[in-house]
Amino acid sequence: MSRRPDGLLTHNLLDEDKGPQDACGVFGVWAPGEExxxxxxxxxxxxxxxxxxxxxIATSDGERILIYKDMxxxxxxxxxxxxxxxxGNLAIGHCRYSTTGSSSWVxxxxxxxxxxxxxxALAHNGNLTNTGDLAESVHKLEPDAPKNSRGATTDTEIMTALIALQDENNVEASALAxxxxxxxxxxxxxxxxxTLYAxxxxxxxxxxxxxxxxxxxxxxxxxAALDIVGASFVRExxxxxxIAIDENGLRAHKWSTPEPKGCLFEYVYLARPDTSIAGRGIHATRVEIGKRLAKEHPVEADLVIPVPESGTPSxxxxxTGSGITYGLGLVKNSYVGRTFIQPSQTIRQLGIRLKLNPLRDVIEGKRIVVVDDSIVRGNTQRAIVRMLREAGAAEIHVRISxxxxxxxxxYGIDFASRAELIASGLAVEEIRRSIGADSLGYVSLEGLIEATQIAEENLCSACFTGKYPIAIPADMSEGKMRLEITEVQGKK
Ligand code: SF4
Structure with missing residues (x-):
């Protein structure tokens, strides 16, 4: 809960049903003469x-940088x-979900x-894992400045300071250092x-x-962001x-040997379906995941419905894979934002109904397969199963892509701690019972990776496997990695 400047208390109603929270979008343009x-x-x-x-958004006309940002x-x-x-002639922009630091204007x-x-001016998507060491480096470069004197708490602020404080003659040399x-x-x-850099x-x-x-x-x-501004895709x-872009065109330097470990969850949920990664459309990948899910977890049913919208392609x-009719069974209110006036207890109990509502005529009497992208805490799926039962579904089979x-x-996505992840403490059959479904099936890791058409060694799959490709310092993982609470909660 937070207090707005006008004094109203606000509450993130979806916190109780929170899925994976995305971590940020970045955008930059160098185009003299354009808006x-x-x-x-x-x-x-x-x-x-x-x-x-x-x-x-920050812009520059070649002489000075202007910036405007707000919550x-x-x-x-x-x-x-x-x-x-x-x-100006160039600009950068950012939209944020906080993974380090508080959610505040600063x-x-x-x-x-x-x-x-x-x-x-700098915008960042991701999460640094050595922020403590970097903060020490900043402190050594400006020992007289009080730590956090500007009230900032993010890895982005620390990285910006580090580049700005280098004893070099330009941003390019400082960044490369x-x-x-x-x-x-x-x-x-x-x-x-x-100059625009990336x-x-x-x-x-x-x-x-x-x-x-x-x-x-x-x-x-x-x-997808290129399409919307009329830019043609060049490459990743x-x-x-x-990369540096200015009046002399685009210059590229390799500052490190690549060791690709692209986020597997981008394919499942994070990226837009009309985005392409590594030359393959996300929508096509998700459809393929759904086909594999049908092969791995078949069931006799009358209708396949998505949890809109991220479950739709799968x-x-x-x-397609099962030959069962596809239809819409849940209607999403697209206008539900993240923050609400604090609801009364009665309204809060409506919970997910503010976001999703079943089509009773479509659901009633049918054996339903409902496809969603992931299960984090299990609250959303439990609410959906209850909602579909109340709408008269004969059977409910949950399939997860x-x-x-x-x-x-x-690495930049807020999944909550192990203690809050339902699959950390419970086996699939226990999760099925917990959410109240007649059956539950998840796509296999192999099936998911094959659908992406990317080699396994070039992907990060740590949230599914626990194999972290970039070392996590103990002070960062402590707390998030503890399981005790889940084990107690899971047995309730
Ligand atoms: S752990 Fe790896 S695969 Fe999972 S969300 Fe984070 S970066 Fe993506």
């Missing part, structure tokens, strides 16, 4: 699913006049920091007054792509690559 702030606004609009807590959705933060006043991005050669000491997942866009960690955990406009360049978290920023795949999520993510 770069508006292009960035629309780019962020396309990336809104990656972060809904805050949004920000809320992209459409709530910026008015037409804000965008008109953000003039932690909204882009971050801004003066350097001895100009100003640096700092990138090798950053550990963890980072897809970055940043800028000074004249960089990706050597594992390429989070996506980052380059697009071409008629008169410029775009860098974005997902290819490679893992371990640094439900289509399940229906990812393997059981058993481990937390330390």
């Amino acid at each position: 770069v702030a508006k292009l960035t606004f629309y780019g962020l609009y396309a990336l809104q699913h990656r972060g809904q807590e805050s949004a920000g 809320g959705l992209v459409s709530q933060v910026f008015t037409e006049s804000d965008l008109v006043s953000l003039t 932690n909204a991005q882009p971050t801004l920091r003066p350097t001895k050669y100009g100003t640096l 700092v990138l090798p000491i950053l550990e963890g997942a980072f897809s970055l866009v940043f800028m000074d007054e004249k 960089a990706r960690d050597r594992h390429g955990v989070r996506p980052l792509v380059i697009g071409k406009l008629e008169n410029g360049w775009v860098v974005a978290s997902e290819s 920023v490679e893992p371990g690559e640094f 439900a289509i795949g399940y229906a 990812s393997p059981p999520v058993k481990w937390p993510c330390f």
Whole structure:
């Protein structure tokens, strides 16, 4: 719960049913003569699913950087006049879901920091795993500055300070000095007054792509954001690559040997279905996952329905693979935002009904297969099964287009702790009983990986397997890795 500036208490109603929370979208454009702030606004609009807590845009006209950021959705933060006043030739933007640091204005991005050669603005998607060591390095570079003097608590602020404080002559040299000491997942866009930069960690955990406009360049978290601003896809920023874009065009440096470990969960849930990763459309991948799910967990039923919208492509795949009719059985209210006026107890008990409502005429008397992307705590699926039973379903068979999520993510997605992940403490049959379904089937890890058409060794699957490709320091994992609470809760 939080208090708004106007004094109203707000409550995140969906917290009780929270699925995986996305970690941020980044966008950058270098296009003299274009309305770069508006292009960035629309780019962020396309990336809104990656972060809904805050949004920000920084622009530069070659002489000075202007920045505007605030809490809320992209459409709530910026008015037409804000965008008109953000003039310039280049811009970066960010929409945030907090994975480190609190959800507050001071932690909204882009971050801004003066350097001895100009100003640096930076936006980050991912999560660093050596923030403590980096904070110490910042402290050594500016020993007189009180720690956290600006109230910032994020890995992004620390990385911005580190680049800005390097004893180099420009941002490019400073960034190339700092990138090798950053550990963890980072897809970055940043800028000074004249140049747009981008960089990706050597594992390429989070996506980052380059697009071409008629008169410029775009860098974005997902290819869908290129489509929306009319940019054509050029290529991905490679893992371990640094990009600079200015009046001389695009320059690329390999700052590290790539060791790809792309996030497997991007394919299941995070990325938009109209995005492509590694040349393959996410929608097609999810349909294929659904076909494999039908093969691995067949059942006799009358109708396959998705949990909209992230379950839709896999439900289509399940229906195709099984030959069972596909239909809509749950209607989603697309206008449910993250934050609500604190509801009364009665309203809160309506819970998921604010978000989903069953089509009784379609459901009644039928044996239903309901396809969802993942189970985190199990609250959502329990509520959906109850809702479908109340709507008269004869049988309810839950099918999940990812393997059981058993481990937390330390690379930029908020999955909660092991203690809160239902699959950490319970076997599949116990989860089935807990959510009240007649049967439950998850796609296998092998089936999921085959559907992506990416080699297993080039993917991160740590939230399913516990095999973390980037080491997690003890102080970071402590607490999130404890299981005790789940074991107690699971036996209730
Ligand atoms: S742990 Fe899971 S969500 Fe996190 S990067 Fe790896 S696959 Fe993605």
